[in-house]
Amino acid sequence: MGSQRFLVNRLIRLVFTLWFVLTLSFFLFRVMPGDPVTKFLRQAGAKYTPEQIEALKHQFGLDQPIFPEQYVKYMKDTATLNLGYSTFVYPGESVSSIFWERMGKSVILITTSTVASIIIGVLMGIYGGWRRGGKVDTASMGSSLVLYAMPEFVLGIIFLLIFTQWLGWFPASGYESIPQVHTGFNRLVDIMGHMFLPWLTLTLAYMGEFYLLMRSSLLDVLGEDYITLARAKGVREKYVLRRHAVRNALLPTVTLIALSFGFILGGVITVELVFSYPGVGLLSYQALQAQDFPVLQATFLFSAIGVLLANLIADLCYGYLDPRVRTT
Amino acid sequence: MKTEEGRTTAVDEPVLPPPVRGKISPRKLRRARQRKAIARFWAQFRTSKMGMAGLIILIFFSVMAISSIFADKGRLDPTITTNGPILAPPSLQYPLGTDDYGISVLSLVVEGSRISLFIGLVATVISMLLGSGIGIWSGYKAGIQDTSLMFVTDAFLVLPWLALAIVLAAIFGQNVWVIIAIIGFTSWAGTARLVRAQVLSVKERTYIERSRALGASDWHVVSRHVLPNVMPVIFANTILTIAIAILSESALSFLGLGNPLQVTWGTIIEKAFRAGALTLGAWWWLLAPSACIVLVVLAFTMVGFAFDDIVNPRIRER
Numbered sequence: 001m002g003s004q005r006f007l008v009n010r011l012i013r014l015v016f017t018l019w020f021v022l023t024l025s026f027f028l029f030r031v032m033p034g035d036p037v038t039k040f041l042r043q044a045g046a047k048y049t050p051e052q053i054e055a056l057k058h059q060f061g062l063d064q065p066i067f068p069e070q071y072v073k074y075m076k077d078t079a080t081l082n083l084g085y086s087t088f089v090y091p092g093e094s095v096s097s098i099f100w101e102r103m104g105k106s107v108i109l110i111t112t113s114t115v116a117s118i119i120i121g122v123l124m125g126i127y128g129g130w131r132r133g134g135k136v137d138t139a140s141m142g143s144s145l146v147l148y149a150m151p152e153f154v155l156g157i158i159f160l161l162i163f164t165q166w167l168g169w170f171p172a173s174g175y176e177s178i179p180q181v182h183t184g185f186n187r188l189v190d191i192m193g194h195m196f197l198p199w200l201t202l203t204l205a206y207m208g209e210f211y212l213l214m215r216s217s218l219l220d221v222l223g224e225d226y227i228t229l230a231r232a233k234g235v236r237e238k239y240v241l242r243r244h245a246v247r248n249a250l251l252p253t254v255t256l257i258a259l260s261f262g263f264i265l266g267g268v269i270t271v272e273l274v275f276s277y278p279g280v281g282l283l284s285y286q287a288l289q290a291q292d293f294p295v296l297q298a299t300f301l302f303s304a305i306g307v308l309l310a311n312l313i314a315d316l317c318y319g320y321l322d323p324r325v326r327t328t
Numbered sequence: 329m330k331t332e333e334g335r336t337t338a339v340d341e342p343v344l345p346p347p348v349r350g351k352i353s354p355r356k357l358r359r360a361r362q363r364k365a366i367a368r369f370w371a372q373f374r375t376s377k378m379g380m381a382g383l384i385i386l387i388f389f390s391v392m393a394i395s396s397i398f399a400d401k402g403r404l405d406p407t408i409t410t411n412g413p414i415l416a417p418p419s420l421q422y423p424l425g426t427d428d429y430g431i432s433v434l435s436l437v438v439e440g441s442r443i444s445l446f447i448g449l450v451a452t453v454i455s456m457l458l459g460s461g462i463g464i465w466s467g468y469k470a471g472i473q474d475t476s477l478m479f480v481t482d483a484f485l486v487l488p489w490l491a492l493a494i495v496l497a498a499i500f501g502q503n504v505w506v507i508i509a510i511i512g513f514t515s516w517a518g519t520a521r522l523v524r525a526q527v528l529s530v531k532e533r534t535y536i537e538r539s540r541a542l543g544a545s546d547w548h549v550v551s552r553h554v555l556p557n558v559m560p561v562i563f564a565n566t567i568l569t570i571a572i573a574i575l576s577e578s579a580l581s582f583l584g585l586g587n588p589l590q591v592t593w594g595t596i597i598e599k600a601f602r603a604g605a606l607t608l609g610a611w612w613w614l615l616a617p618s619a620c621i622v623l624v625v626l627a628f629t630m631v632g633f634a635f636d637d638i639v640n641p642r643i644r645e646r
Binding site: 020032164262289300 | 494
């Protein structure tokens with residue numbers, strides 16, 4: 001029954017963190033200097049009488065006390081995905097429907113690239129740590145450090161220069177060709193061609209980090225006494241690595257990978273901007289430029305929820321890898 | 329660091345009273361001990377090729393940043409300077425080419441080094457003060473204060489920082505100090521965790537119990553015993569945090585959150601990207617500031633790793 005308790009424990013923490021994020025976002029957007037209605041009207045360049053401003057304020061519930069009335073309303077609205085209406089990016093459209101359209105594109109990009117970078121990075125890290133100081137290790141160590149030190153958007157710009165500008169192999173921007181000329185299978189190929197460079201950028205950008213994490217974690221484990229014991233028992237090197245070292249070394253790596261999800265989403269924003277990839281990241285950039293606060297708030301909430309879900313998955317992996325945590 | 333010596337912790341090593349000239353006083357003893365510790369640290373650091381390479385790059389960029397203070401600012405102002413050729417590729421006269429106003433990219437990069445490094449350093453100071461303060465408090469106090477502080481810390485650890493930064497910048501405006509505050513306030517959580525773990529282990533040692541039995545206040549215990557013991561960890565972490573802060577600055581500037589009138593490496597890239605340097609084929613305009621970011625972050629990371637190996641010596645060598 002231990003594993004259930006572990007899961008429940010994690011779920012409780014998740015709910016608390018979610019509440020924290022929601023509350024943080026609520027207060028952040030309310031400490032903003034100036035009142036939102038006048039600000040919005042000034043930005044929109046419209047002229048309104050004081051009565052009309054009052055009416056608008058009443059309509060949005062802004063004439064009520066912040067706590068508890070506005071707070072309760074905000075929580076209720078957010079829970080029912082009633083996230084308000086975009087003011088400037090897509091004036092008048094409901095924020096949730098904008099997200100509905102954009103989210104899938106980002107989710108595909110992020111999940112495939114993150115999974116790829118984790119698998120490749122961890123496998124290379126195992127090999128590098130096992131054959132420490134070898135040619136492969138030295139080369140991948142150097143390139144991992146450079147990839148780690150390189151901002152994601154710089155990597156994207158370099159790829160655009162090489163593959164689009166000089167070689168002309170891939171389209172420079174967007175999700176698919178506009179106007180949409182392809183159908184069926186050809187359309188899929190078209191989309192994948194557009195997605196390839198952003199995908200490659202994100203995969204490579206985080207591969208280096210995961211390589212470094214896994215390698216150093218494996219090196220820690222390889223110095224432990226039980227590895228020496230296993231070798232002394234005459235266990236073959238292959239099994240020492242597979243059954244004793246890697247499994248233990250994966251534990252800290254899983255934790256640290258989980259912590260990097262917040263950074264990955266940050267990278268996605270800049271990469272989507274570089275490739276004009278119409279996902280949530282580009283949307284948050286547009287919302288920032290246009291000072292579209294309802295959309296900004298939603299991008300913050302959705303990315304926080306995304307990171308929390310990713311962390312939950314990491315926790316489940318941890319529980320699977322380490323039987324000890326299931327009982328605590 | 330392959331020697332036996334390298335494997336002993338700088339913190340835990342029994343320290344013999346160092347030789348002191350003249351009259352012995354506690355302060356003199358402490359000074360002598362500190363000098364010895366620094367000398368020992370340097371001797372270890374020097375053996376790390378990676379750390380030394382990073383240090384040399386850092387010295388190079390520090391000189392660049394300092395020299396930019398004395399550089400002629402007129403060269404960066406398109407209204408004053410007699411412009412060079414527009415978008416000229418690298419040549420002898422313009423080693424890194426020119427931008428769309430005919431300003432030398434080299435001068436831009438040199439000017440940017442100062443503000444980029446400044447933002448990175450100041451943001452790191454904020455992050456470190458917050459992180460170690462919260463970490464020490466939480467580890468030392470334990471109980472409900474610890475639980476609630478760690479709850480907030482964990483929440484900050486998983487927050488998508490750039491999304492939060494965008495929100496903060498949209499709300500509080502766009503200038504250097506807002507950027508510094510954003511980076512500082514979004515990057516402290518990892519440090520707090522690390523410091524707390526260290527404090528928890530230091531707290532249990534007998535000399536702290538002894539000190540308390542002699543009537544030492546919390547402040548005395550923390551400032552005289554706990555802090556010196558967690559300092560090496562904080563220090564190694566600081567250097568790695570500077571790297572992250574500089575990366576963060578570049579990302580924020582690239583999104584246009586920086587002050588457009590102030591040159592940083594990030595804003596140079598942003599401006600070049602927006603001006604269509606890609607399609608114009610002006611690769612030097614994009615790559616010169618990018619290379620600076622990569623080199624500096626790489627250097628800080630390498631020095632940080634070298635520090636970390638000395639401070640947390642386990643069997644591994646990176």
